[in-house]
Amino acid sequence: MSYCAVYLNRIHREKNLPEKPEDPLILEKSIPYDAEFTFIDFVPSVLTYSSSAHHQVEYHRFSHLIDTANNWLDKNSHWNIINCETVRLSYRHNVTSMVSRWEQQINPVTPLWSPISRGEFETSLKAFRLWIRRKDKFDSDYYNNNNDDIMFNDKFRKLKHLDFIPKRLNENSFETIDQLLERVNGRLKQPDTLFWNIITLESLKIEANSEWFIDPEISLADESSRHLTILRLFYEQYKSGDDMNAIILEENDDYPYTVIGIEDFKPELLSAGSFFKRPEFEPFCSLTQRASRWLNSQYVDYFLNAQSIDIKIKSPSKLETRNCTNIEHGHYIQFLRIVYCKLLPRINNNDSETIIKRPKSTHEQQQQQQQQTTNQSSSSSSDNNIIQLCSKVFVATKLDHPLDSMQQRIYNWLHHQDNNQQQNVCILGAETINVYGKDDDEKVLEKKTSDCFYGNRLGSLNTFTFKAIRLYYCQIPIIGDNDHDDNDFIDKDSRAKYYRCTGKTFQRKKSRNFTYSNSNSNNNNREKSLQRKNSKLKIIRSNSFRMNNVTTKQSSMNEKLDEKESNRIGFIKSLRRSKSHIQNHHSTSCNCM
Numbered sequence: 080m081s082y083c084a085v086y087l088n089r090i091h092r093e094k095n096l097p098e099k100p101e102d103p104l105i106l107e108k109s110i111p112y113d114a115e116f117t118f119i120d121f122v123p124s125v126l127t128y129s130s131s132a133h134h135q136v137e138y139h140r141f142s143h144l145i146d147t148a149n150n151w152l153d154k155n156s157h158w159n160i161i162n163c164e165t166v167r168l169s170y171r172h173n174v175t176s177m178v179s180r181w182e183q184q185i186n187p188v189t190p191l192w193s194p195i196s197r198g199e200f201e202t203s204l205k206a207f208r209l210w211i212r213r214k215d216k217f218d219s220d221y222y223n224n225n226n227d228d229i230m231f232n233d234k235f236r237k238l239k240h241l242d243f244i245p246k247r248l249n250e251n252s253f254e255t256i257d258q259l260l261e262r263v264n265g266r267l268k269q270p271d272t273l274f275w276n277i278i279t280l281e282s283l284k285i286e287a288n289s290e291w292f293i294d295p296e297i298s299l300a301d302e303s304s305r306h307l308t309i310l311r312l313f314y315e316q317y318k319s320g321d322d323m324n325a326i327i328l329e330e331n332d333d334y335p336y337t338v339i340g341i342e343d344f345k346p347e348l349l350s351a352g353s354f355f356k357r358p359e360f361e362p363f364c365s366l367t368q369r370a371s372r373w374l375n376s377q378y379v380d381y382f383l384n385a386q387s388i389d390i391k392i393k394s395p396s397k398l399e400t401r402n403c404t405n406i407e408h409g410h411y412i413q414f415l416r417i418v419y420c421k422l423l424p425r426i427n428n429n430d431s432e433t434i435i436k437r438p439k440s441t442h443e444q445q446q447q448q449q450q451q452t453t454n455q456s457s458s459s460s461s462d463n464n465i466i467q468l469c470s471k472v473f474v475a476t477k478l479d480h481p482l483d484s485m486q487q488r489i490y491n492w493l494h495h496q497d498n499n500q501q502q503n504v505c506i507l508g509a510e511t512i513n514v515y516g517k518d519d520d521e522k523v524l525e526k527k528t529s530d531c532f533y534g535n536r537l538g539s540l541n542t543f544t545f546k547a548i549r550l551y552y553c554q555i556p557i558i559g560d561n562d563h564d565d566n567d568f569i570d571k572d573s574r575a576k577y578y579r580c581t582g583k584t585f586q587r588k589k590s591r592n593f594t595y596s597n598s599n600s601n602n603n604n605r606e607k608s609l610q611r612k613n614s615k616l617k618i619i620r621s622n623s624f625r626m627n628n629v630t631t632k633q634s635s636m637n638e639k640l641d642e643k644e645s646n647r648i649g650f651i652k653s654l655r656r657s658k659s660h661i662q663n664h665h666s667t668s669c670n671c672m
Contacts, residue, residue, distance in 0.1 A: 123298040162210035163313035304407035346531040
């Protein structure tokens with residue numbers, strides 16, 4: 080069992096007053112006033128108090144936290160959503176300070192379920208963490224043109240979530256992650272998903288009882304050694320009215336739909352362990368490098384999110400990352416999960432062709448890696464021309480206000496990082512992770528974040544769990560004068576995804592264009608529908624990085640790409656930029672995030 084350490088700013092009441100429901104807590108005071116990228120927590124509070132002798136307390140359910148976040152977004156329309164996640168925080172009633180240390184051992188004096196007596200009550204709650212970016216001049220609320228196309232503005236935006244729970248196949252087996260993913264993609268093929276803007280697909284472990292029953296909506300759950308992994312889909316829904324939505328669905332029947340794929344990168348075993356020696360696996364940074372090479376070699380329309388996940392291992396040589404069941408205690412391995420999306424047409428599609436199939440083995444990938452190792456000269460030059468997926472970890476160890484410290488440290492790193500001037504940094508996502516350790520030595524904990532092997536993470540060697548934040552970003556190389564080549568450039572869409580024009584904001588606009596005709600003529604609607612089928616539909620993802628308008632010369636250069644070559648350009652393809660292009664959009668002192 081875990082008891083802890085954190086804090087909940089409850090309302091102080093007199094002892095004789097009856098208990099009343101509390102509003103969810105919004106932790107936003109610690110956000111720097113000029114922050115461009117940060118997070119905000121929505122924490123459940125007490126909803127009802129039981130009059131039974133056990134003094135049980137019911138907290139707000141997770142759906143209520145989503146509603147609270149929507150109300151906050153309505154009042155703070157200058158923020159865009161980057162990522163969503165479910166985090167587990169530990170709270171103590173009537174305490175106004177937070178610590179990041181989470182003790183794993185059972186306290187025999189103060190059990191987890193202490194009676195409520197208006198004193199200290201320690202427990203862990205599931206909160207909703209929202210990663211946000213401040214809007215800038217490129218984030219327009221409305222979009223209109225002469226073709227009567229409209230774009231829904233923020234007042235029609237509503238954040239929602241869907242939980243996909245693995246079904247029980249027999250007494251001892253459940254659906255796998257791949258089977259859950261098929262159900263997710265089946266839901267995304269429905270017509271109403273035209274109004275969806277997918278944000279995150281989260282792999283979430285839920286506590287289960289002895290019968291493997293779970294309630295993913297509950298905020299206060301019993302500690303359990305059994306966990307069931309679900310897929311939680313966060314998305315934004317844009318709606319303006321039933322009549323307009325019906326017309327938009329009819330006129331955009333050729334609009335492509337999204338198919339989500341998952342790729343897991345498992346650490347390779349470097350040396351086998353023994354009774355007195357721990358096995359050695361490759362570090363976490365190697366996983367991000369492999370993910371970079373994979374993303375550059377695959378046709379992926381856009382990057383959705385990345386997540387580091389712990390799995391229990393039975394054999395170091397065989398790691399199974401697709402199981403949804405887990406029983407606590409034992410050795411664990413951390414792997415990297417990349418979630419990506421592809422866009423497929425809605426008309427004349429085969430269900431068998433829409434499923435993203437995973438390779439049965441990584442033998443071909445290993446051969447490619449060996450070939451790259453033998454050809455070091457060619458591989459080194461190619462590695463310098465691709466976008467490198469990287470990660471940065473911030474560990475909070477202070478005992479006063481680590482939440483304030485964490486947000487401030489992220490702010491300082493984004494604005495004052497010692498970055499190479501020849502690199503552009505683009506934020507792709509963020510997540511909250513656990514770091515297991517015996518003390519609060521920050522250097523030791525940062526080293527642990529790079530280790531992929533945890534030996535009995537809840538044992539005596541890991542007395543405490545520390546909360547940390549991992550940012551995922553990519554570094555885009557800049558080519559100098561000698562590397563100038565008229566044929567070495569990126570198409571406009573790729574530049575819009577991964578670049579940004581200034582060093583002040585994070586260009587991750589999430590909006591989608593829908594076509595709506597004001598004319599009552601069916602012929603005009605049919606002609607416009609044909610025009611839309613022949614033109615390229617515009618989809619701007621939340622993690623896109625828009626640039627300023629390119630010059631006529633550069634536009635003509637972009638048109639030189641033949642269709643065959645442009646189809647091979649996937650996510651994070653090899654990027655080469657000329658000096659003239661850099662001068663137009665980046666200064667030598669530009670520190671893009």
